[in-house]
Amino acid sequence: MKLSVVIVGGGVMGAATACFLARDHGVQATVLERDPSYARASSSLSASSIRQQFSQPANIALSLWSLAFLRRVGEELAVDGDAPSLGLVEPGYLYLATAAGAATLQAQHPVQLAAGADVALLSPTQLQQRFPWLNTDDLALGSLGLSGEGWFDGPALLQAFRRKAIHCGAHFVQADAVGFATAGDTVQAVLCRDGRRFEADAMVLAAGAWSAPLSAGLGLRLPVHAKKRDVFVLDTPARLPGCPLVIDPSGLWFRPDGPSGQRFLAGAPPREPWPGDPDEPPLADIDHAAFEAQLWPALAARVPAFEALRMHSAWAGYYEMNSFDHNGLAGVMPGWRNAYTACGFSGHGMQQAPAVGSALAALVAGGSSGAPALDALSPQRLLDKRPLREANII
Numbered sequence: 001m002k003l004s005v006v007i008v009g010g011g012v013m014g015a016a017t018a019c020f021l022a023r024d025h026g027v028q029a030t031v032l033e034r035d036p037s038y039a040r041a042s043s044s045l046s047a048s049s050i051r052q053q054f055s056q057p058a059n060i061a062l063s064l065w066s067l068a069f070l071r072r073v074g075e076e077l078a079v080d081g082d083a084p085s086l087g088l089v090e091p092g093y094l095y096l097a098t099a100a101g102a103a104t105l106q107a108q109h110p111v112q113l114a115a116g117a118d119v120a121l122l123s124p125t126q127l128q129q130r131f132p133w134l135n136t137d138d139l140a141l142g143s144l145g146l147s148g149e150g151w152f153d154g155p156a157l158l159q160a161f162r163r164k165a166i167h168c169g170a171h172f173v174q175a176d177a178v179g180f181a182t183a184g185d186t187v188q189a190v191l192c193r194d195g196r197r198f199e200a201d202a203m204v205l206a207a208g209a210w211s212a213p214l215s216a217g218l219g220l221r222l223p224v225h226a227k228k229r230d231v232f233v234l235d236t237p238a239r240l241p242g243c244p245l246v247i248d249p250s251g252l253w254f255r256p257d258g259p260s261g262q263r264f265l266a267g268a269p270p271r272e273p274w275p276g277d278p279d280e281p282p283l284a285d286i287d288h289a290a291f292e293a294q295l296w297p298a299l300a301a302r303v304p305a306f307e308a309l310r311m312h313s314a315w316a317g318y319y320e321m322n323s324f325d326h327n328g329l330a331g332v333m334p335g336w337r338n339a340y341t342a343c344g345f346s347g348h349g350m351q352q353a354p355a356v357g358s359a360l361a362a363l364v365a366g367g368s369s370g371a372p373a374l375d376a377l378s379p380q381r382l383l384d385k386r387p388l389r390e391a392n393i394i
């Protein structure tokens with residue numbers, strides 16, 4: 001008999017897990033997704049960038065493994081010879097620091113090198129030589145990813161996992177999960193709003209920013225909250241050759257988007273207060289005033305050529321923010337024999353979905369995976385009060 005697994009949530013985490021379960025372990029995976037249009041899912045509203053510049057080696061390991069997977073995604077996720085194309089580019093991330101932040105970059109550098117990240121520290125003079133369009137007047141240091149960092153088409157990755165999963169026998173069902181039928185330490189079935197019940201040998205909770213209330217039904221409310229992020233799409237006549245994804249000391253970020261070289265994405269640290277309700281306020285509620293009053297002036301201060309930019313459009317989405325330590329929660333749910341989760345990735349879940357999906361599928365199926373083990377991300381750390389705090393949250 002095939003092992004059967006029901007997954008709640010069909011975003012990139014749920015779809016990746018289903019794909020690896022079906023493809024690599026012969027598991028019968030059923031994914032319950034209440035909105036197949038993914039209108040509010042983080043996975044369809046993501047900036048979909050990948051980096052190695054984390055403070056935690058566990059995050060670097062997951063992103064390095066995922067990067068290798070993304071580079072060969074055409075072979076990994078092809079269906080009947082039709083290979084997905086994600087447009088992965090690797091211009092790097094550039095973290096900038098004033099004198100106040102330089103010590104942090106310096107302290108993280110050996111950690112990143114030891115974990116296999118290809119990063120270099122650059123002085124203001126080196127920054128100026130490499131990026132002549134950058135205002136370095138107030139800067140003391142930069143940390144640049146020399147390879148293995150960039151961006152890709154995240155929604156296309158979600159669809160590629162979904163398509164491959166279905167090709168390998170997984171079912172995606174439109175259903176709104178509301179709770180679980182349990183006996184002792186075992187989840188027997190996922191219960192849905194319309195009365196349907198999905199029985200399985202194991203259950204994976206991957207409902208993104210909506211995971212907390214469902215997890216409460218398992219006796220442990222995961223500290224995962226919706227945090228709204230605005231992304232602005234900018235047009236500019238400026239040319240910024242070699243532009244990486246830049247993280248300013250103020251917290252704002254920008255990166256090129258698309259092949260023209262004249263379109264950029266940008267954002268700033270989110271508005272308070274949070275946590276928000278992932279169903280409210282409407283995602284269309286973009287903070288245009290903050291763009292005009294704060295983000296644009298800050299962009300132009302860092303890159304004088306941005307004086308002439310024009311806002312093309314904007315969108316907003318929710319981070320599934322883990323308020324405990326800003327890292328994913330992945331592994332077995334404490335106290336349960338057959339309940340697992342993958343949620344709370346706090347703004348770096350798109351890039352880690354390949355590694356997390358592969359490792360979690362192996363854990364659930366009792367098989368093996370080449371991906372890094374998920375021990376560091378285990379939800380058990382919530383009960384042990386051992387945070388795995390990630391300092392580099394964008």
Ligand SMILES: Cc1cc2nc3c(=O)[nH]c(=O)nc-3n(C[C@H](O)[C@H](O)[C@H](O)COP(=O)(O)OP(=O)(O)OC[C@H]3O[C@@H](n4cnc5c(N)ncnc54)[C@H](O)[C@@H]3O)c2cc1C
Nearest residue numbers: 009011012013034042043046047049177208317349350351
């Ligand atoms: C603006 C923005 C920028 C980002 N930038 C980056 C980036 O540059 N790099 C990066 O790595 N990550 C980034 N992220 C984060 C990344 O997109 C997320 O970590 C990732 O997409 C999370 O995937 P998920 O599957 O856990 O959640 P989701 O994609 O939200 O999927 C969860 C799914 O569960 C479904 N669901 C919820 N409740 C139920 C229920 N009761 N029953 C059935 N289905 C349910 C939802 O409909 C949803 O489709 C960004 C996110 C945002 C919003």
